[in-house]
Amino acid sequence: MPDTNPLRLGIAGLGTVGVGVVKIVRKHAKLLEARAGRPIEIIAVSARSRDKDRGVDIARYDWEDDPVAMARRDDIDVLVELMGGSDGPAKAAVEAAIASGKHVVTANKALLAHHGQDLAAAAEKAGTVLRFEAAVAGGIPVIKALTEGLAGNEITKVMGVMNGTCNYILTRMEATHQGYNALFEEAHKLGFLEADPQLDVGGIDAGHKLSLLASIAFGTQVNFDAVELEGIEQISLRDIEEAAEMGYRIKLLGVAQMTGRGLEQRMSPCLVPAASPLGQLEGGTNMVVIEGDSVGQIVMRGAGAGEGPTASAVMGDVVDLARGLDISTFGMPASRLVPAKPATAAVPAAYYLRMELEDKPGALAKVAAALGEAGVSIDRMRQHGHQNTVAPVIVVTHRCSRAQIDAAMEGLAKTPVVKGETVAIRIEEV
């Protein structure tokens, strides 16, 4: 017999996402009940400040100062963890909930990227379910697609743009010709940013998400430490404009693929063709591209952050729990996930290099020599008109390995005609 008793929620965290969840539970109570076959009710809530005006009435719910105490309450079935942070109260509350037999729904990618393997194992041992749709790509139901709809495929590659803040900043820089700082503030106002914004602009948040997708896609233990990470802080308006002139746009792109040398996971700014679906992504939008042996390529696009889209994903998990759906956190039991050998930048690519070059005879020859010594071959090169003695030079290389580019960068740094730091950005022909 299906359970028709209300599914009782305790919500820890009433910020952007938590408030969004409260709103959906209220606004769609009847619809949710019809879909789940039982009512979904909020019993208790917890946050730091009880008195904060959150724009929703929370007086009707029990208040708990301590999210761990809330997680242990006998009158809740599900802890909805929306506080954030890889450790501290979020981890303690999730562990307490699992230990006391509660299901958990979380949007917390940092927590899962660092402790997902242990938490999934603990949930399975306790006979509870741990779900995290909202943790990856906001409103896009990518976890559901990978664990359910694509379960019949061997996944060969997962890639995408998975951080709304970075995509917002990069696309708005190009559209408005404003600098990084002004646009960072705009993203902040939209509720996209993590509590520590360095997680966003440093590529760490997107790296967390990629490591979670890689685990599901390849049946491997989450290995965030093996993600090669690079953020967007080095990207200047000049790079964005140069890329645009060459028919590219700069995206913080994540790629996970199983290669002959092991699992490659990288999250870094890349030039992608402006006309490609990834190149056309605007604002806080995310895109995840999945390749499977039977299905071919799937492209999923949607809002990657913000109150409504993220709460939508949380509620998808909650409704699944209300329906009694029991799927392992990473698509197979935690004990079956295997460790993957990390493969660093296994697949070669062309690179965009921007440097400032002293304008004197033989300077370009010295650059060509430094690149040649590292085994890097030049495809195209252009020097812009300039007023002073330093010329901006753009080089597009033929395909080469990351190790060769690193060696070339070292060589260029030792070449006196090259002034300042050379910028190197991978070109991904998606």
Ligand SMILES: NC(=O)C1=CN([C@@H]2O[C@H](COP(=O)(O)OP(=O)(O)OC[C@H]3O[C@@H](n4cnc5c(N)ncnc54)[C@H](OP(=O)(O)O)[C@@H]3O)[C@@H](O)[C@H]2O)C=CC1
């Ligand atoms: N914002 C977004 O677009 C997305 C966010 N996420 C993830 O969702 C989670 C929540 O994000 P978001 O809503 O933006 O975060 P906010 O910073 O807006 O909200 C965090 C909430 O957690 C509460 N909180 C923080 N620390 C504690 C604590 N020690 N004890 C009790 N409550 C605490 C805060 O309380 P108080 O309000 O009183 O300060 C606040 O209500 C994070 O894991 C984030 O990574 C995932 C996808 C998208």
Ligand SMILES: N[C@@H](CCO)C(=O)O
């Ligand atoms: N800070 C994240 C929120 C969504 O995970 C982003 O900007 O994408």
